[in-house]
Amino acid sequence: MTRETRAVISPAALRHNLGVAHRAAPDSRVMAVIKSNGYGHGLLRAARALRHADAFGVTCMEEAVPLREAGYAHPILLLEGLFDISELELARRYRLDMLVHSDWQVRMLETARPGRPLSVWLKVDSGMHRLGFAPGDVAAVCRRLADTAAVNDNIRFVTHLACADDRDDDSTTARQVDVFSACLRDLQGDRSIANSAGVLGWPITHADWIRPGVMLYGVDPFIDERSERPQLRPAMTLSSPLIAITQCAAGDFVGYGATWTCPEDMPVGVVAIGYGDGYPRHAGNGTPVLVNGRETQMVGRVSMDMITIDLRGLLDEVSIGDRVTLWGEGLPVERVAAHAGTIGYELLCGVTTRVHMEVERQDNEDGPGTDAV
Numbered sequence: 589m590t591r592e593t594r595a596v597i598s599p600a601a602l603r604h605n606l607g608v609a610h611r612a613a614p615d616s617r618v619m620a621v622i623k624s625n626g627y628g629h630g631l632l633r634a635a636r637a638l639r640h641a642d643a644f645g646v647t648c649m650e651e652a653v654p655l656r657e658a659g660y661a662h663p664i665l666l667l668e669g670l671f672d673i674s675e676l677e678l679a680r681r682y683r684l685d686m687l688v689h690s691d692w693q694v695r696m697l698e699t700a701r702p703g704r705p706l707s708v709w710l711k712v713d714s715g716m717h718r719l720g721f722a723p724g725d726v727a728a729v730c731r732r733l734a735d736t737a738a739v740n741d742n743i744r745f746v747t748h749l750a751c752a753d754d755r756d757d758d759s760t761t762a763r764q765v766d767v768f769s770a771c772l773r774d775l776q777g778d779r780s781i782a783n784s785a786g787v788l789g790w791p792i793t794h795a796d797w798i799r800p801g802v803m804l805y806g807v808d809p810f811i812d813e814r815s816e817r818p819q820l821r822p823a824m825t826l827s828s829p830l831i832a833i834t835q836c837a838a839g840d841f842v843g844y845g846a847t848w849t850c851p852e853d854m855p856v857g858v859v860a861i862g863y864g865d866g867y868p869r870h871a872g873n874g875t876p877v878l879v880n881g882r883e884t885q886m887v888g889r890v891s892m893d894m895i896t897i898d899l900r901g902l903l904d905e906v907s908i909g910d911r912v913t914l915w916g917e918g919l920p921v922e923r924v925a926a927h928a929g930t931i932g933y934e935l936l937c938g939v940t941t942r943v944h945m946e947v948e949r950q951d952n953e954d955g956p957g958t959d960a961v
């Protein structure tokens with residue numbers, strides 16, 4: 589028998605969430621962002637389920653090349669562009685679109701050896717102050733790129749939103765959209781602004797291409813407290829079996845550092861998952877978990893390979909081997925993240941290779957064999 593710590597990926601959920609993005613921005617094309625190993629779901633697994641997107645967005649060659657080699661003909665955009673001139677031939681060979689965010693990248697292209705011209709997306713810094721050209725420089729950079737033999741005529745424009753996750757902050761996003769639009773006023777070419785929060789919360793950001801990431805995996809991108817929440821389905825359900833039940837007495841402590849003291853006599857369950865699997869060590873007492881679909885809480889510290897949970901009121905219904913869900917179906921990862929001082933993105937990306945990844949089987953167009961990738 590092996591340790592049954594599992595992450596089950598649902599292609600149906602990924603497809604559903606892609607549909608939500610598409611319906612939210614029906615006039616825009618969709619670039620599905622599958623960087624960082626498909627937000628932890630597996631690059632090729634995510635690509636397969638999201639293949640009806642119009643394009644894919646990734647961070648680097650290590651993510652782009654396997655997509656092409658797997659046979660995807662979609663435009664694939666390298667969201668940070670080339671890191672080095674040595675990547676130029678690969679970009680040509682694999683027909684990759686590249687983002688251009690800095691003057692050194694423009695110079696690199698200007699001095700490139702002759703070859704097939706590449707599609708370029710020019711990154712505008714509309715206020716986030718991370719990557720991109722200052723709005724005042726965009727027209728000149730665009731002219732230089734247009735005069736560069738290594739770049740084709742179809743120059744497109746992209747910017748990134750800093751605060752779209754807060755629907756109550758209506759000034760920052762609107763200002764970014766204004767800055768972006770104003771500096772492109774006299775320039776032709778597709779525009780792209782929206783991340784997931786832009787797609788779902790800010791129609792003014794939809795433009796020609798949307799770039800949803802985290803919402804495709806079923807994570808609500810908003811940090812605000814509004815009651816209307818997007819109808820997304822978690823694409824990863826992380827679970828592990830209960831491997832021990834300990835009867836504790838009032839006053840007993842549980843786990844490293846004795847951070848939980850039993851307020852009464854109580855059963856404590858031990859679940860075979862810990863920070864060695866990517867469960868966040870900073871999740872504290874009270875972090876929700878589901879046992880056979882019933883919600884209870886973690887007690888005590890997260891160990892490398894185990895966590896301990898409160899089984900008060902559940903003893904009649906649980907036995908060794910029952911599955912405990914850490915996040916996913918019935919328990920959004922963002923709730924767990926909030927207890928660990930982080931965001932759903934980080935938890936999804938952080939699941940380690942020790943966890944068995946499986947694709948949910950289903951009777952649909954994918955048919956059997958979906959678990960191949």
Ligand SMILES: *Cc1c(COP(=O)(O)O)cnc(C)c1O
Nearest residue numbers: 621667748783784799800801802
């Ligand atoms: C990661 C990323 C996205 C997707 O962001 P989400 O918040 O996950 O939707 C979009 N655009 C760029 C440039 C990114 O790096």
